[in-house]
Amino acid sequence: MYEWLKDYRRIEIDIIELENSIARSKRELGRWTGGDLMGVKLSAESNGAQLEEIIFSLEFNLAHKMNDLIDIKRMVQKFNLVDTKILYGRYIEGKTFDEIADEVGYSKGTIYNKHAMLMKLVGYLDELTSTID
Structure with a gap:
């Protein structure tokens, strides 16, 4: 019912993790190309030698995750239910209750009351699905 919200949040977390991995990998690459590790020889199998491919792969995955967020937004905007508008406005757009x-x-x-009811419902559904799985 409101799985889209959980999916959206999970993808947001994935994006944050990917962005952090990309930043770390780029810093590491900088050490190998112009920093303190510049003179160290690498073997072809080492992680340092494969950093550019790793960064490319991480950026590729990041682009797909961002596209997934856009797809969820497009899908949810087609729903015309007040409940969905409340959840979308609050958790996707960051709007206030006003x-x-x-x-x-x-x-x-x-x-505010509808939001509280929805949060109880989402919590109940989480409990229900976790006992079924």
Whole structure:
């Protein structure tokens, strides 16, 4: 039902991890190409010798993850349910309850209460699916 939100969050975490791996790998490559390890000989099998391929692979995976986020956003924007608009506005767009209320035409209190109900529902669904798996 709201698996898209979990998928979105998981992909966001994957993106952060990939960005960190890319930054670390680029720093390491910098050490080998112009830093303190510049004069050290590498074997063809070493990680240092394969850093450019590793960075390329990480950047390729990062691009796919970013495309996955865009795909989820496009899919969810097609839903016309208030519940989905609340979750999308709050967790994808980072909107306040006031902004969401103005957008969907409900009071802030109603949006806040609906959000609380949705969080309970999502938590219940998580519990239910974890016992089934």
